Structures are given as structure tokens and as C-alpha cells.
Amino acid sequence: MSVEESTAREPAAPPQRSEEPWWPALRPLVRRLHFYAGIFIGPFLVVTALTGLLYIFTPQLERAIYDHELRVPPSPVTQSLATQIEVAREALPGAELTAVRPAPTPTDTTRVIFDDPDVEGSYYRTVFVDPHTAEVRGVLETYGSSQSLPVRTWLAQLHRNLHLGEAGRVYSELAASWLWVVALGGLLMWVRRKRSSARSMVAPQFRGKGRRRVLSWHGSFGLWACAGMFFLSATGLTWSLFAGENVTAMRSALSWETPAVSTELPRPPAGDVGFDQVHAAAIAHGITGSVEITAPGDGAYKVEQTERHWPTQLDAVAVDPAGGNVVEELRFADFSLIAKLARWGVDAHMGLLFGLPNQLVLAALAIGLAATVFWAYRMWWLRRPTRGFGAPPERGAWRRVPGRVLAPIILAAAFIGYAMPLLGASLLLFLAVDAVLGARREKGV
Structure with a gap:
């Protein structure tokens, strides 16, 4: 009997958590999370991608319709x-x-x-x-x-909340909360996957059939789209219902808010020079191009640039209604880096920052995201037994993760779940459902 045969017949020793390399131990956990999150969040991602695709070209629609x-x-x-x-x-x-x-x-x-x-x-x-x-x-x-305008507003609300009001915003926040998670998990598994050539990592297989071919399309498209997914997730969360409030609170605590020109005056204005003179005063201070002049009320007029294409023009001045003189000014160049990044991020997310190239990139990303989800469900279907649905990766993977790796993951998950409440709640739901299914399977139910 050969040594190999003897070894093969002996029962395998249980893996030692402290000695097992981190990725082989972590991979089953990442794979299981990627599977469950993908199955759950896939429909939300497709709806978000398709409604976003409809919204992208609304500036051109507005100009044509109106x-x-x-x-x-x-x-x-x-x-x-x-x-x-x-x-x-x-x-x-x-x-x-x-x-x-x-x-x-x-x-x-x-x-x-x-x-x-x-x-x-x-x-x-x-x-x-x-x-x-x-x-x-x-x-x-x-x-x-x-x-x-009305068409753009209708499509924006469709993308934001499916015209279901505040409750409808839950769907888009779930998509934004989980998008970066499934993208990161997929990226880790795809990059660390054993393959015969580097080309197979970045390009799909045009030959072959079955699950392996579908996986090559899912993985390679996901790899190219990963950066865009992270970007859309981060920028989408900034104006989400629950996580958005936490982002706003954090920016406020760290003094990262977007500044605004003050229109307060020491005393109520004694007269009003009117919009024409206010506009002229603003132009004299370099507030040119597309601007909005806000009516004064009990304070000063505010004249603010509204150009959201690159280079961003958001300078603003406050003009005293009584004398038509500028009493305060704010330059976009003086914004903090975080405030600038927030502005640029939102405008790029909406396809406004770089015009048509920005729109085309977003359109490709939306189509790629929807296709990646389709291929994921296709793999699940191909993996199914003769009857029933595709089986998930094995349970209990977390037990094989080294403690030095598992502990930071648990802490990070707790922090992220607090910062992104819908992600945290749905993750707990995953764990509860998984535990119930596991218990039923062990009892043979």
C-alpha cells in the first residue's frame, strides 16, 4: 500500500483555527455571505441600475421635450x-x-x-x-x-423611491448599502481564484459552456465594474434615508459640512434696490454664468452660481437690498476637500459633472451591473440539483477563520451595521434565517 493510499483512508484531522492561513479559512465565509447577499439584494440592484439608466440622459430629454x-x-x-x-x-x-x-x-x-x-x-x-x-x-x-422639470423629476423619484414615498427609499438604500459588500466579496474571490492565465481574470471566456463560462463573464465584468460599484454605493448612501442621516451627523461633528453664504443682516433692510442692481453687483464680483438670485425676505439677497459641470462653479455672494453692496462672499475654492468631494461625487453620480462622457460611463456601469446580477442568478440555477434550487455554500465556515482575523471582522460588521442600519438589520436577518435552516436540516425536517 502506498503512502498516498494510507493517508487518503485515514480520517482527516479537524482544521486548527490558529494554524490555518487566513484566506483559505476566510473564503468559505466570504463565499456564503456573497451568495446570500447576492440572492437577496440582486433584484434591488437590477431595479436601481435600470431606473438609474433611465435617469442618466434626462438633461437631453428635458431639452427635447421642453x-x-x-x-x-x-x-x-x-x-x-x-x-x-x-x-x-x-x-x-x-x-x-x-x-x-x-x-x-x-x-x-x-x-x-x-x-x-x-x-x-x-x-x-x-x-x-x-x-x-x-x-x-x-x-x-x-x-x-x-x-x-416634470419628466426628469418623475424618473428621479422612480430611481429614488419607486414613487412609494419615504417608505420606498428603503429599496434604494438597501441596494446602496449592500452593493459595496457584494462587490468587495466578489473581488476578493475573483482575484484570488486559481487560474491558468492572467487573461482569464480580466476577460470572459467566449468558448465553452455551463457554469464555468457564466462565471467567467460574471467575474470579469464584476472586476471591471468594481470601482464604479464602490463609487455608486458611497455616493448613493450620502442622501439615503437612514445611513444618510449618520453621514450628515458625522460631517457635522467633524466640521465637514458644505458651507453656505450667510444672508443675515444686523438690522432689517431699509429699502430694496431690486433684482437688476443685485445681479449687476454679483457680476461685478465674478458671479457670472448660470446663477440663481434668491429673494431677500428679512435678510440679504443671495446670488449663487448653479453650474454643476466641470469645472464646478458654486461661488456665492450676499447683497444688501438697501444699497446693493456685497456684504459677504463664498468661493468654491475655499470649500474643504471633503465638501468638494461630496459635491463632485453627487454630481458625478447624477451624470452631470463631466457631461456626455460621464453619462456614457454611468450607462455602461448600469448595464454591466444588471448583466452581472443576471449571470449570478444563472450560475445559481445551473448549480441546482435535478429538483429544487441551487444550494448555498456550506454552513459553519466562520468556525475555521483564525481568531485574529474573525475578531476584527465582527467589530467592523458591528460598526458598519450601526452606521448603515438597513445593512445591519438585514445581516442579522440573514444570520437568523441561516440558523433556522441549519437547525431544521440537522433535525432532518
Whole structure:
């Protein structure tokens, strides 16, 4: 009898946690988490990807659908803002004026924004005025600081909450919370996978069939998309329902908030020079291009740039209504690095920062993400027995992880679960379901 045969017949000794290399011990745990998280979060990721894909090209949709409201023939004659505001008031009698966005080019309309009591939340009624003739080109409902028009707003809310209100935001937060987890787990398993050539790591197999071929497409596409997945997860969480509040609290505690120009005055203004003189004062201080002039109320006017394409232009000034002089200014160059990164991250996530190239990258990422999820479910189906569904990786993998590796993982999971409540709650649900299924299997139920 050979030594190999003798060894093969002897019962294997139980693995020693302290002596086992960290990755072979950790891999089954990562694989099991990747499996359960992928099965659970896959539908949410697909919906997020497809609704995001629809949203990406809304700037072009807006220009096509609302061309009459947005564009006018150029002319050397320009009416005063006061005149344009007056005709806008006639179009919406009784509405409270909120802000004005003067036409940035001779072919653009002026937006006169009203706070309509019949419209809730961050919705406004905006009158579009020809700056050359003072003709009202249309009245539309707009949303938020971006002044999204109806089609863009509808698609944005579809992506954000499926038009289910605040409760619907749970779906998108679950997707953002788990996306980086499944991406990281998949990346670790794919990079450390044994293979015959480096090419098979970065390119899919065009020949062959079955689960191995599907895995090559799933893994290679996931590898190329990983950086984008991490980015979308991080930026998506910043305005999520629960984790977003924790992000805001952390930024506040660390003084990383986005600064804002103050419009407070030592005393109520004694007069009002009007929007035209305020606009001129802002231009004299370099606040040019696309700007929004916010009505003063009991304080100063605020004039802020609104250009969210690269290079970002978000300089702002406060102008005293009484004398038309600038009393405070804020430059985007003076923002903290974190505030700049937050601004750039959100704008890139929305496809605005770098224009069409930004949109094309996001579109490719959305399609790639949906395809990667499809291949994951395909592998699960191919792995199934003759009857039933595909089996998950073996249970109890965590017992083989070295303590020096397992302890930091547990601590990190607890911290992340606290910071991202939906991730933490769903992880606990995974563990509970897994324990119940394991107990039933041991009892032969």
C-alpha cells in the first residue's frame, strides 16, 4: 500500500483555527455571505441600475421635450429682470416669489420661481420668460435646487423611491448599502481564484459552456465594474434615508459640512434696490454664468452660481437690498476637500459633472451591473440539483477563520451595521434565517 493510499483512508484531522492561513479559512465565509447577499439584494440592484439608466440622459430629454419653455431665438434686446418678474407674477397671481434664474445665454429663457402653496415639499411653480420680449413661454412644476422639470423629476423619484414615498427609499438604500459588500466579496474571490492565465481574470471566456463560462463573464465584468460599484454605493448612501442621516451627523461633528453664504443682516433692510442692481453687483464680483438670485425676505439677497459641470462653479455672494453692496462672499475654492468631494461625487453620480462622457460611463456601469446580477442568478440555477434550487455554500465556515482575523471582522460588521442600519438589520436577518435552516436540516425536517 502506498503512502498516498494510507493517508487518503485515514480520517482527516479537524482544521486548527490558529494554524490555518487566513484566506483559505476566510473564503468559505466570504463565499456564503456573497451568495446570500447576492440572492437577496440582486433584484434591488437590477431595479436601481435600470431606473438609474433611465435617469442618466434626462438633461437631453428635458431639452427635447421642453424646448419651447427653455429656448428662445437670440436678440440684441434684453428686458430688465423687473419687467420679466412682473409678467411672471401676472401668470401666477398670488404666488410668493422665491428666486430668479436670469437667462445665462441669449438663447435661454429666464426662470422666475414661485413657492406655490398648492405644491408640497421642494416643488415649485416656475414661469419661463423670454428675456428679449418678456413673453411667458410656459409654466411648469419644478423640483429641488436643480430645478428639475416634470419628466426628469418623475424618473428621479422612480430611481429614488419607486414613487412609494419615504417608505420606498428603503429599496434604494438597501441596494446602496449592500452593493459595496457584494462587490468587495466578489473581488476578493475573483482575484484570488486559481487560474491558468492572467487573461482569464480580466476577460470572459467566449468558448465553452455551463457554469464555468457564466462565471467567467460574471467575474470579469464584476472586476471591471468594481470601482464604479464602490463609487455608486458611497455616493448613493450620502442622501439615503437612514445611513444618510449618520453621514450628515458625522460631517457635522467633524466640521465637514458644505458651507453656505450667510444672508443675515444686523438690522432689517431699509429699502430694496431690486433684482437688476443685485445681479449687476454679483457680476461685478465674478458671479457670472448660470446663477440663481434668491429673494431677500428679512435678510440679504443671495446670488449663487448653479453650474454643476466641470469645472464646478458654486461661488456665492450676499447683497444688501438697501444699497446693493456685497456684504459677504463664498468661493468654491475655499470649500474643504471633503465638501468638494461630496459635491463632485453627487454630481458625478447624477451624470452631470463631466457631461456626455460621464453619462456614457454611468450607462455602461448600469448595464454591466444588471448583466452581472443576471449571470449570478444563472450560475445559481445551473448549480441546482435535478429538483429544487441551487444550494448555498456550506454552513459553519466562520468556525475555521483564525481568531485574529474573525475578531476584527465582527467589530467592523458591528460598526458598519450601526452606521448603515438597513445593512445591519438585514445581516442579522440573514444570520437568523441561516440558523433556522441549519437547525431544521440537522433535525432532518
